[in-house]
Amino acid sequence: MSKRNLWYLLGSLALLALLLGACQPAEPEIQQVEVTREVQVEVEVPVEVEVPVEVQVPEFPEGTSIHIVQWSHFVPQYDIWFDPFLEAWGDANGVEATVDHVGIPDTTAALTASIDAGEGPTMVEVLFAPSAFVNGVQDLTDVNEQAQALWGEQAASCANSSYLPAVDKWYGFCHSWIPDPADYDSALWADAGYPNGPETWRDLLEGGKAIKDKTGVPLGIGLSPELDSRMAGRALIWSYGGSIQDENENVVIDSPEVVEAVEFMAELFNNAMTEEVFAWTPASNNQGLIAGELSxxxxxxxxxxxxxxxxxxxxxxxxxxxxxxxxxxxQAASAHVWGIYVIPSYVEGAELEAAKAFLLHLTANANQAVFNSELYNFPAFPSTVPQLEGWVNKDPFGSRPQDKLALLADALNWTVYLGFPGPANPATGEVFGASIIPNMMGKAALGELSAAEAVCEAHAQIEDIFQKWRDDGLVGGEASPDCAVG
Amino acid sequence: MSVETVRPSRFRLLSDNERLLGAMMLAPAVLFILALVGLPLLISIAFSLSDVTVGDTSLDYVGLENFRRVIRTPQFQRAVINTFIFTTAALLIILVLANILAVLFTQDFRGKWLARILVILPWATPTSLGTLGWLWLLDSKFSPIDYVLVQIGLLGPDTLLGPGLHLNYLGREYLAMGSVVLVHVWRLVPLSAVILLAGLTSIDQELIDQAQVDGASGLRTHLQIKLPLITPIMAIASLFAFILIFTDLVVVFVLTRGGPIYFTQVLSMWSYNKGIEGGALAEGAAIALFFAPVLLVAAILILRTVRRIEVT
Structure with a gap:
């Protein structure tokens, strides 16, 4: 190596070292948590759990196969369990059963492309009510009714995310839903006088402001065009007594309650958050909480x-x-996501019957699914997982204290669904995808518009979307073009 | 003496017929363009005039209803404005930087090979990967840029850039817009610089020598001799950069998803939001078709410029 090249090499290494040094995150300015106990995590190895109900499976002709496309689960253990679970069911029933795991956005894209092409996977699992696909997928009324007959009432959050009343069709089969609780920094909130965390939105504002003023650590309620922000905005509106639509699918966002909720969000942003919430990604709140930089x-x-x-x-x-x-x-919050299988219309015959049989088999074994998701998934049919209450009261995955997740036992009481109190119809799906709610709140928070103006702007857009889907016969209700709070 | 008539082979006939041969040689390219550009364009037009959705691909004619619907939304209006702002701002900066780099690379200096590699890297890196890197660099909480600013005393309490420890690049209107422009500049300067470098190196050295003999300075030689000569090449570089920025989805998708609020919303992102995330394929197609007239003009300009280069 020549002397000149040696200098270049050394220079490059020095530059690399400088960059790596600069990449160390700043020291978070928060109170450190005092840990007095010995740090030890004992995560139990997932085990086989008892199968509560045996499902009768018909015989399938030779050569029958099913192919599933579903998301790569946030909890890797779920996929590790699911893949052999599916294969074992296929082997036992003479069906070649395979699965592809893809990223969350790719599930919808795969479904769109498959329906358009008229060929593709047997089933696609999507995470939000896919009601816009209602005309391109099989009617799953029979399998839903069969499941209800076997395991009783389905969680309302699930039922309303797989049934479309305007066309009286079960377009999907929802086998699970995921609770969306609040996660908070216990030490910071205890210090602010809330040892059990905030209980009301007013507590959140007052406690969050006190914590930010004292420690500089803000809250993290997103106001960005992404999933968590869309959920958070809806939770606030519902808890203030408002909603986007009523139970009959009329647009009712132009209500004083929604204006009040938007005003509250502006107050919350200005007192307890920073502009980072406008740059939120689905990972931001996780990263901030883990780093101790969000309360x-x-x-x-x-x-x-x-x-x-x-x-x-x-x-x-x-x-x-x-x-x-x-x-x-x-008191209401949306489920975080749902596990909803849909079967495109091109799937017929033995393949269709095999897919439906597997859905029932999966539901019958929901306790394994819940356990292997480390209690992330909750069952659509509560009777399928009688162990759930015991698990959340004594977390088998090492929570300290053991009952840290106990509040999830009654999560069904405060968990609703996109579209609440009406169904999760295609219009609510489009409103969700277009991020109209977080943008409405964001405009008021930044002072671009008053709360009432922001609500009226959102009302006009939402009304337009609803009317379009009404024209297609997929949404009920009647037009109400004038904004009632303008 | 008998004259034997030699019948030309079919291959000879074909190779002597320029029109037929030309058509045959062009056919694969034409088929390729028709299949991958023409057909999707026709499908987009059909979608935009119908009520197609993600779940119902039957095409029922609705006239211009989708266009009327999208035009009146504030997101669309903002997306149109932003698309032009980002394209224009990035293009101007790219031209200046690419010129500087191209001139620099015509000179001899130590470490030129390393500098060339470093400059070309952004272009060689997939846009999505590069933008992910920027997403991390501009992160609200963990930005290394913020860290450096804090360490050198420009950010933090009682400093020039304010009391906070984070600038929240992607959470503030103008910083977010600037960030999008910055990433476009970062990824496209190399392409433009290489195109301009090719133009500069093709200039007849005698012209430069004559100007220098006449006493022209380096700057004057560049402005009055080199720049006019490479103007057609610069036009090509500009048009390519224009098209790549104007139609780009990846940078905004990865960096801001159109936020904060709609401050960085662009046509391609809004089309994706409506068509794919919202399930309204017809409206998504209608939004995407607003690219067509602008791109048509750009394509005509490129072709005319190329022809001019060929003629001169």
Whole structure:
């Protein structure tokens, strides 16, 4: 190596070292959690759990196969369990059963492309009510009714995310839903006078402001065009007694309750958050909480499960709370996501019957699914997992205290669904995808529009979307073009 | 003496017929363009005039209803404005930087090979990967840029850039817009610089020598001799950069998803939001078709410029 090249090499290494040095995150300015116990995490190895109901499976002709496309689960153990579970069912029933795991956005894209092409996978699992696909998928009324007959009532959050009343069709089969509790920094909130975390939105504002003023640590309720922000905005509106549509699918976002909720979000942003919430990604709240730089987020338990594995002491400091209560006592939050299988219309014959049989088999074994998701998934049919209450009261995955997740036992009482109190119809799906709610709140928070103006702007867009789907016969209700709070 | 008539082979006939041969040689390219550009364009037009959705691909004619619907939304209006702002701002910066780099690379200096590699890297890196890197660099909480600014005393309490420890690049309107422009500049300067470098190196050295003998300075030689000569090449570089920025989805998708609010919303992102995420394929197609007239003009300009280069 020539002397000149040696200098270049040394220079490059020095530059690399400088860059790596600069990549160290700044020291978070927060109170450190005092850990007095010995740090030790004991995560039990997932075990086979008892199968509560045997499902009769018909015989399939030779050569029958099913191919499933579903998301790569946030909890890797779920996929590790699911793949051989599917294969074993296929082997036992003479069906060649295969699965492809893809990223979350690719599930919808795969379904769209398959329906358009008229060929593709047997089933696609999507995470949000795929009601816009209702005309391109099989009617699953029979399998839904069969499941209800076997296991009783289905969680309302699931039923309303797989049935479309406008066309009286079960377009999907929802086998699970994921609770979306609050995750908070216990030490910070205890210090602010809330040892059990905030219970109401007012608590969140007052406690969050106190924490930010004292420690500089903000709240993390997203106001960005992404999933968590869309969920958070809806939870606030519902807890203030408002909604996007009523139970008859009329647009009712132009209500004083929604204006009040938007005003509250502006107050919350200005007192307890920073502009980072406008740059939120689905990973932001997880990252912020794990780094100790957010005092409160709304999310599933997946971030906490990750933290348990990488920093058990910090995980001990995470507390969980139910949906926050609004000024008139309303309490509601959307499920985080749902596990909803749909079968495109091109799937017929033995392949269709095999797919339906597998759906029932999966539901019958929901306790394995819940356990292997490390209690991330909750069952659509509560009777299929009688162990659930015991698990959340004594977390088999090492929570300290053991009953940290106990609040999830009654999560069904405060968990609703996109479209609540009406069905999750295609219009609510498009409103969700277009991020109209977080943008409405964001405009008021930044002072671009008053709360009433922001609501009226959103009302005009939402009304337009609803009317379009009404024209297609997929949404009920009647047009109400004038904004009632303008 | 008998004259034997030699019948030309079919291959000879074919190879002597320029029109037929030309058509045959062009056919694969034409078929390729028709299949991958023409057909999707026709499908987009059909979608935009119908009520197609992700779940119902039957095409029922609705006239211009989708266009009327999308035009009146504030997101669309903002997306149109932003698309032009980002394209224009990035293009101007790219031209200046690419010129500087191209001139620099015509000179001899130590470490030129390393500098060339470093400059070309952004172009060689997949856009999505490069933008992910920027997403991390501009992160609200973990930005290394913020860290450096804090360490050198420009960010933090009682400093020039304010009391906070984070600038929240992607959470503030103008910083977010600037970030999008920055990433476009970062990824496209190499392409433009290489195109301009090719133009500069093709200039007849005698012209430069004559100017220098006449006493022209380096700057004057560049502005009055080199720049006019490479103007057609620069036009090509500009048009390519224009098209790549104008139609790009990846940078905004990865960096801001159109936020904060709609401040970085662009046509391609809004088309994806409506068509794929919202399930309204027809409206998504209608939004995407607003690219067509602008791209048509750009294509005509490129072709005319190329022809001019060929003639001169």
């Amino acid at each position: 409160y987020i709304l999310n599933s338990i997946s971030a906490y499960r990750s933290l348990q594995k990488i920093d058990p002491a910090a995980a001990d400091n995470i507390g969980f709370g139910p949906a926050l209560i609004g000024p008139r006592g309303d």
